[in-house]
Amino acid sequence: MREVAIIGIGLHPWGKFPQKTFIDLGVEAVSKALVDAQIQWKEIETICSGIYIWGGNAGHLSGQYLASVFGETGIPIVNVYNACATGASAMRMATMSIASGQVDVALAVGMDVSPEGFLGAKSDDPKQDRDVLRWRMVGMPNPIYWAIECRKRMEKYGTTEEDLARVKVLLSKYGAQNPNSRYKKIYTMEEVLSSKMVSDPLRLYEICATSDGAAAVILCAASKARQYTSKPITVAASTLGSALYGDPTLRISAISAPAKAEAPLLSESYSASQQAYKQAGIGPEDIDILELPDNSSWHYLQYLETCGFCGEGAAESMVREGQTQIGGRLPVCPSGGFASFGEAIGAQAAWQVAEVVMQLRGQCGSRQVADAKVGMAQTYGLMGNSGTTILKR
Amino acid sequence: MNIVGPEGKMIPALPDLFVWNEDQVQLMSAHCQSCDTYFFPAFHEQHRPGCSRQGVQKVLLNKNGILKSYTIQHYMPPLPFKTEGNITPYIIGLVEFPEGIQIAGIVKECPFHALKIGLSMEVVTFTLYRNEQGQEVVTWAFQPTDPIRDK
Numbered sequence: 295m296r297e298v299a300i301i302g303i304g305l306h307p308w309g310k311f312p313q314k315t316f317i318d319l320g321v322e323a324v325s326k327a328l329v330d331a332q333i334q335w336k337e338i339e340t341i342c343s344g345i346y347i348w349g350g351n352a353g354h355l356s357g358q359y360l361a362s363v364f365g366e367t368g369i370p371i372v373n374v375y376n377a378c379a380t381g382a383s384a385m386r387m388a389t390m391s392i393a394s395g396q397v398d399v400a401l402a403v404g405m406d407v408s409p410e411g412f413l414g415a416k417s418d419d420p421k422q423d424r425d426v427l428r429w430r431m432v433g434m435p436n437p438i439y440w441a442i443e444c445r446k447r448m449e450k451y452g453t454t455e456e457d458l459a460r461v462k463v464l465l466s467k468y469g470a471q472n473p474n475s476r477y478k479k480i481y482t483m484e485e486v487l488s489s490k491m492v493s494d495p496l497r498l499y500e501i502c503a504t505s506d507g508a509a510a511v512i513l514c515a516a517s518k519a520r521q522y523t524s525k526p527i528t529v530a531a532s533t534l535g536s537a538l539y540g541d542p543t544l545r546i547s548a549i550s551a552p553a554k555a556e557a558p559l560l561s562e563s564y565s566a567s568q569q570a571y572k573q574a575g576i577g578p579e580d581i582d583i584l585e586l587p588d589n590s591s592w593h594y595l596q597y598l599e600t601c602g603f604c605g606e607g608a609a610e611s612m613v614r615e616g617q618t619q620i621g622g623r624l625p626v627c628p629s630g631g632f633a634s635f636g637e638a639i640g641a642q643a644a645w646q647v648a649e650v651v652m653q654l655r656g657q658c659g660s661r662q663v664a665d666a667k668v669g670m671a672q673t674y675g676l677m678g679n680s681g682t683t684i685l686k687r
Numbered sequence: 688m689n690i691v692g693p694e695g696k697m698i699p700a701l702p703d704l705f706v707w708n709e710d711q712v713q714l715m716s717a718h719c720q721s722c723d724t725y726f727f728p729a730f731h732e733q734h735r736p737g738c739s740r741q742g743v744q745k746v747l748l749n750k751n752g753i754l755k756s757y758t759i760q761h762y763m764p765p766l767p768f769k770t771e772g773n774i775t776p777y778i779i780g781l782v783e784f785p786e787g788i789q790i791a792g793i794v795k796e797c798p799f800h801a802l803k804i805g806l807s808m809e810v811v812t813f814t815l816y817r818n819e820q821g822q823e824v825v826t827w828a829f830q831p832t833d834p835i836r837d838k
Contacts, residue, residue, distance in 0.1 A: 414765045420701050424731050426767070430700055431826040432791055433760070433768040438779050441758035442791070449756075449804050494759040539735050544756075544781060544791060550727040553787045 295393040297516035299526035300685065302331025303648040308476040308507035308635040311407070316346040317359050319508035319641075320405035324360060327401070327510035331522050335364045338512070339397035342384040344404030344640040345375040347416070356405065356640075378587060379534060379566075379673040380404055381509065381643030382681020388513050389532040398515045404645075405508035406638035412436065413504060413639075425547045432549060437501050437590065439546045441493035443559070444592035448495065451607035455495060458591035459486035460613055462499045462633050465588065468620070469634020471661040476505050477634045500591040505636030509644035511651075525655045530574035530668070530684040535566025537678030547677050560600045563680040567601040567672060570682035578602040581684070582666040583653050584624060585646040587674035588631040598626070601672055601682075625663045628653060646671035647683050654687040697823045700769075700815055704728055705827040706747065712810045713747040714790060714827055720744070725788040748790075751832055752782040754806040755789055759799060771816040780829050782808050796830040807832040 304326025306319040320343075328335060343357030352359050357371035370391075376383040381404035388400035412435035420426040428434040447453050463483055469475040481499060489498040519526035537545070540556025558564040571577050578601060586597040595609040603624055604612050612618055618626040629635070629649040632642070650669035652658050671683040699705065705714050717726045720742035722735035727748075734740050757780045763773050778794035793813050797806075813828035 412762075412765055415767055418767060420728075421730060424728065427701065427704070427728060428791070429764065429767045430769070431704065432779065432793060433764045433770070433774075433777070434779060434791065435760075435762075435764045438758055438760055441760075442756045442779070442781055445756045445758060445804075491759070491761050493761070496758075539733075544789070549791045551781070551789045552724075553783045553789050 296395060298389045298392045298513055298529040299516040299519040300511055300529065300651050301514045301519050301522045301526055302327040302333060302512035303651050304328070304330055304510040305474050305645060305648055306405070306508040307474040308505045308638060308645070311506050314407070314506070316349050316353060316356070316405045316407045317363065319407065319506060320356065320360055320403060320510070321363050323405065323508035323510040324364065324401065324403055327512050331512040333399065333512060333522055336367060337399050338369065338401045340369050340388065340391050340400045341371040342387040342391070342400065342402045343371065343373050344380040344384050344644065345373050346405060346407070346640050347375060348407070348409060360403065376534070376679045376681070377676035378637070378639060379643055379675045379679050379681035380640045381645070381647065382532070382671070382673050382683060383534060384644065385511060385647060385683055386532040386534055386681065388511070389529050392513055392515050398518055400513045401510060402513065402644060403508070403510040404641040404643065406640040407506045408504035408638060428547060428549050436546055437493040437496055439544055440501070440590040440592050441496045442544055443596070444495055444590070447592060447596065451610065453595065453610055455487060456483065457595070457610045457613065458495065458500050459483050461588065461591040461594045462486045464613070464619060465627055465631045465633040468628050468661050469630025471659065472630045472634065475630045475634040476503070476636050496590050496592065502589050502632035503636035505638045507635065507638040507641045507645060509641050509648050511644055511647055525687070527651050527654050528686050530576070530686045531570035531682065533566050533569040533573060533682050535562045535564070535569060535680045535682070537562045538565060545677060558600065560596060562675050562678045563597065563600050563672060566680040566682040570670070570684050574684045576668065576684070581624065581668055581670045583628060583650065583663050583669040584626050585629060585631070585649050585669070585671045586626060587672060588627060588633055589637060589674055593674060594626070594631070597672060620661060620663055628658065628661050628663055643671065643673045643681055646673070647685070650683070650685050654685060697812065697825050698818070700824050700826050703730065705810070707812060711750045712812055712827060713750055714810055716746050716748050716786065716788065717743050718746045718786070725786050727788060727790050748784045748786055748788070751807060751809050752784040754780050754804055754808050755783045756781040756804060757794065757802055769816055778802065780808065782829050793826065793828040794830065795828050797835060801831070801835045
């Protein structure tokens with residue numbers, strides 16, 4: 295397999311843009327990535343595009359739509375949906391297309407315009423789509439799942455309300471310094487702890503919003519990368535994981551879980567990260583920066599354990615001691631995280647990769663992690679899927 | 688055991704999930720005799736890898752379980768969650784049944800201060816709304832096995 299490098303990234307900032315369509319956002323991200331890579335559109339040899347699930351046929355064939363805007367060239371285009379790991383799946387396909395020797399240059403892209411409020415059901419057939427049951431029979435939007443896991447954690451490890459609030463306070467400082475973030479306000483503990491309760495124990499500022507955004511990544515055979523950039527970023531691993539039987543997580547969409555744990559919590563993310571460590575030939579101790587999916591404060595704490603950055607129940611003390619801050623042992627989400635961006639399902643995993651690339655290039659200004667050499671982007675995932683990307687300079 | 692409720696008065700919001708008679712409400716699971724896994728809903732099988740998937744039978748779960756986690760929800764979810772008016776704040780509980788499966792559902796008859804992991808819960812019905820025929824459209828729910836007197 296050939297080594298693969300990232301030569302360009304492009305982002306449409308995160309926010310709410312009611313005047314724009316998903317393709318407007320995607321076109322801006324791709325345009326910026328082409329400029330960043332100093333490459334011509336005609337040199338792109340394959341497109342791996344994240345599906346925009348709320349956009350009908352145009353959204354399901356988002357890659358073809360993008361190609362029509364930039365000019366159709368007959369190249370292979372694959373459209374992929376893996377929920378939160380959609381962008382990671384596009385990354386993995388683009389990486390493999392180059393690693394296998396089939397193409398030299400590939401585009402991975404994701405774009406999303408979120409509906410307002412809680413993300414809702416997509417069908418009304420409970421026999422085919424178990425997701426219908428949680429809506430019609432129980433009334434369970436996504437944050438309820440996170441709250442249920444968070445309550446288990448509080449019971450097991452003594453996680454406090456302050457531990458949950460501290461995550462938002464920390465991330466808001468970084469988000470305020472990121473030109474692409476949606477939320478720029480810096481929060482105090484008091485402000486977070488007095489924000490509205492949504493799904494007890496999770497408060498409004500401890501749950502990510504739903505946003506619009508787009509991210510594009512241009513990848514190239516490492517042997518040719520220096521034709522385009524002086525700072526290629528090597529793809530050390532690009533993996534996908536699925537769930538393991540016996541995972542005790544009450545997973546979004548499900549209304550049941552096994553009583554006896556035979557696998558780790560969030561086993562799909564455990565699987566993806568373990569594969570990535572193996573593929574990259576490095577372990578969590580070698581990672582300098584981590585972008586994890588902080589859909590809620592619970593995720594931030596849990597993912598540190600799930601991906602092997604601390605032992606069971608040790609995440610809270612890691613955060614309390616400042617180990618996850620810029621300047622600490624493992625800076626976590628120096629981008630500001632989902633807390634500052636909000637989730638844009640089809641785009642967010644590609645955005646996480648772009649943030650790691652900017653850190654490894656040393657382009658992050660006041661929120662730059664000094665001398666970051668190896669970075670990891672980790673996704674969450676609906677119904678048992680997750681992606682991990684490890685990058686190094 | 689009645690598969691539908693007492694004639695005419697109550698109907699489930701969706702079929703094949705639970706049954707009831709005058710004495711008790713039970714959730715409808717399925718059990719795989721080959722890999723010893725319980726499923727809920729019964730029609731969504733989730734076998735152990737390598738299982739032959741032979742010998743899956745519908746079973747009714749014990750009417751009692753233990754509360755393993757919970758949340759109090761303060762915002763109404765969007766449709767298709769349909770209730771008569773705004774029911775917030777409401778409790779969602781995760782209840783573990785002796786067969787070895789945990790199931791989520793609305794918790795009623797439980798003041799917030801009494802919520803505690805380890806509480807014994809029984810399966811009951813919860814009326815979501817009345818339909819045009821005047822029937823109560825119900826789902827499964829949980830309530831403390833021993834009634835809690837509010838302080």
